[in-house]
Structure formats: structure tokens, C-alpha cells
Amino acid sequence: MLRKILIICALVQHSAIASTLSEGALRLIKIGNEIGSQDVVLRGQSLLLKGAFDLGDFDAMYEISKQVRKGNKLMKYIPLERQANEILIKLVRKNYDPALYQYALYLLDGSNGFIKNELLALNLFETSFKVHGNAKSALMAAIIRNESLVLGTKKAQYIEALITFAILNRVAGAQTYQNQYIKLDYLSDLNPPSWRAWIDAQTTN
Numbered sequence: 780m781l782r783k784i785l786i787i788c789a790l791v792q793h794s795a796i797a798s799t800l801s802e803g804a805l806r807l808i809k810i811g812n813e814i815g816s817q818d819v820v821l822r823g824q825s826l827l828l829k830g831a832f833d834l835g836d837f838d839a840m841y842e843i844s845k846q847v848r849k850g851n852k853l854m855k856y857i858p859l860e861r862q863a864n865e866i867l868i869k870l871v872r873k874n875y876d877p878a879l880y881q882y883a884l885y886l887l888d889g890s891n892g893f894i895k896n897e898l899l900a901l902n903l904f905e906t907s908f909k910v911h912g913n914a915k916s917a918l919m920a921a922i923i924r925n926e927s928l929v930l931g932t933k934k935a936q937y938i939e940a941l942i943t944f945a946i947l948n949r950v951a952g953a954q955t956y957q958n959q960y961i962k963l964d965y966l967s968d969l970n971p972p973s974w975r976a977w978i979d980a981q982t983t984n
Contacts, residue, residue, distance in 0.1 A: 837870060848863035864892050904919045
């Protein structure tokens with residue numbers, strides 16, 4: 780199983796087929812972990828591999844990268860950050876939107892094996908927004924520009940367009956950010972120790 784997962788680092792199909800296969804596979808993995816069944820987990824992992832290899836399913840490849848990153852105590856798989864990152868980067872090169880968003884967050888925080896790079900993060904968020912209409916990416920692009928994390932990118936009209944798109948699509952934290960840090964920009968700056976943690980906090984409020 781582990782050997783097959785590592786092979787994915789060198790293989791990303793040119794065509795992607797959206798399917799429910801990865802969702803079913805993840806359900807099996809979750810259930811297997813909950814009931815302590817290695818056989819059920821293996822069935823789920825095999826489905827993910829089938830989707831990745833046989834169907835060229837980018838969703839399955841992305842989920843494999845997440846599985847590799849966190850490892851699995853039940854299966855005695857250790858976390859493999861470098862291999863997970865290699866899969867993620869290959870998906871980014873295929874313009875797969877969830878990978879664009881996650882990679883941009885890693886770069887913004889300088890975490891999970893990636894060096895902080897706010898400019899590249901901004902470019903990725905804006906690609907995600909412009910190409911895929913990702914409203915969460917629009918929020919992050921607005922924040923990077925408004926907080927001047929990348930010098931010379933604070934353009935009020937474009938920031939307003941980005942944040943409005945995020946608000947209209949009901950992205951958690953977008954309205955609050957506009958009220959506190961755009962309309963009252965002169966009062967305070969937003970500088971959390973972790974942008975991922977800040978995003979997670981918005982969804983729980």
C-alpha cells in the first residue's frame with residue numbers, strides 16, 4: 780500500500796474525472812478507523828488508489844496526499860510530509876483548485892514543509908479565484924492585499940471587489956473582516972500567528 784502511494788509522487792494523469800469514488804473511500808477509511816478494522820481501512824485506501832491510477836481522479840489524488848501527510852496509527856503508517864507535498868505540488872501544476880488553496884495557505888504560514896512566500900501565496904489565491912471562482916481564495920487575496928503582506932498590492936477598488944465576492948458567497952469571516960479591517964483600516968491590522976487557525980476560528984464562530 781505504502782509503495783503504491785509513493786509512486787503517485789511521480790504520476791499525475793493529464794485528465795481528471797470527478798466521481799463519488801473518493802467520497803466512498805473516505806467513508807470506509809473513517810469507519811475502519813472508528814471500529815479499529817484494518818481490512819475496512821485497506822478497502823478505502825484501495826478505492827482511493829483505484830481512482831488515482833485507473834480513473835485519473837484528482838480528488839482521489841488529493842485525498843491520498845492528505846492521508847500520506849497525517850499517517851495512520853491503526854495501519855502503523857507514519858506521516859510522510861515530503862511525499863505528501865510532492866503530490867500536492869503536482870496537483871497544483873495541474874491547476875487543481877483544492878491543491879491551489881491549500882498550497883497557498885501553507886506558503887502564507889510557512890508551514891508543513893514550505894517556506895513562507897506571501898507573493899506566491901497571493902498569486903495562487905488569485906488564480907484560484909479567477910479560474911475557479913473560489914470565494915475563500917477571494918477572501919484570502921483581499922486580506923493579503925489589505926494587510927500589505929505583499930508590498931505594492933494594496934489597491935482599494937480591487938480589494939473591495941474581492942471581499943464583496945467573498946461576502947456574497949457567504950464565506951465565514953468575510954463580513955467581519957470587511958467591517959473591522961477594511962472599513963476601519965486605520966485602527967488596527969490583522970496579524971494572527973497562523974492564518975489557517977484564523978480561518979478555522981471563523982467557521983466555528
